Amino acid sequence: MSQPTQPAASAVAFDLRETDLFAFCRKGGSVAGDVATRDLPRILAETAEDAPASAPDETFHYTLTGFMREEAVEAGAVVSQRLFVDVTVQGRVWLDCQRCLQVYPEPIDTSMRFEVMASEEAADSAPMDDDDIDVIVGSKKFSPLELVEDEVLLALPSAPKHMVCPAVHESLVTGADGEVEPEAPPEEEKRPSPFAALAGLKTKH
Numbered sequence: 001m002s003q004p005t006q007p008a009a010s011a012v013a014f015d016l017r018e019t020d021l022f023a024f025c026r027k028g029g030s031v032a033g034d035v036a037t038r039d040l041p042r043i044l045a046e047t048a049e050d051a052p053a054s055a056p057d058e059t060f061h062y063t064l065t066g067f068m069r070e071e072a073v074e075a076g077a078v079v080s081q082r083l084f085v086d087v088t089v090q091g092r093v094w095l096d097c098q099r100c101l102q103v104y105p106e107p108i109d110t111s112m113r114f115e116v117m118a119s120e121e122a123a124d125s126a127p128m129d130d131d132d133i134d135v136i137v138g139s140k141k142f143s144p145l146e147l148v149e150d151e152v153l154l155a156l157p158s159a160p161k162h163m164v165c166p167a168v169h170e171s172l173v174t175g176a177d178g179e180v181e182p183e184a185p186p187e188e189e190k191r192p193s194p195f196a197a198l199a200g201l202k203t204k205h
């Protein structure tokens, strides 16, 4: 497996495969880089078979920005530290269009904020007071690469389709509800019946 391009130098220790996510957020780490599709096995598995041979070399651009918010739990008392990481990923994944059955590049452009929790238990009991923030469990050996891969997977459409198909395949027709549905496969060409063949022989006298 090739090494993903390591991101531009950051003041905070960062490794795509193993980063102390708590420290990264606490110190306000910020990185940007590119990772090839070939380094994202779950994306590779989703890539259409008819994708261009260069598809595994295509890259996703990502950014990760960590930060911390300090909040007084009680007035003048304990201060709690909440850690967050913003993740953006841009790129494309080659998929099969369900409408015209042709391979096409699905653009990926995703942006998400996560609150970084210390443990599964903390994540489970986290108050989901903000729909725009997801919760992840941090680790001192956290894989940002997998987080980037997760984000791409989540951004994939459940029913991949061109915005506008280049040409609608002739085996497809538009149904009454506006949905394009594949036509029933054509019946097998009828073979001449053996009786007809026999009849043909009889006339050759």
Ligand SMILES: [Zn+2]
Pocket: 097, 098, 099, 100, 101, 102, 161, 162, 164, 165, 166
């Ligand atoms: Zn299409």
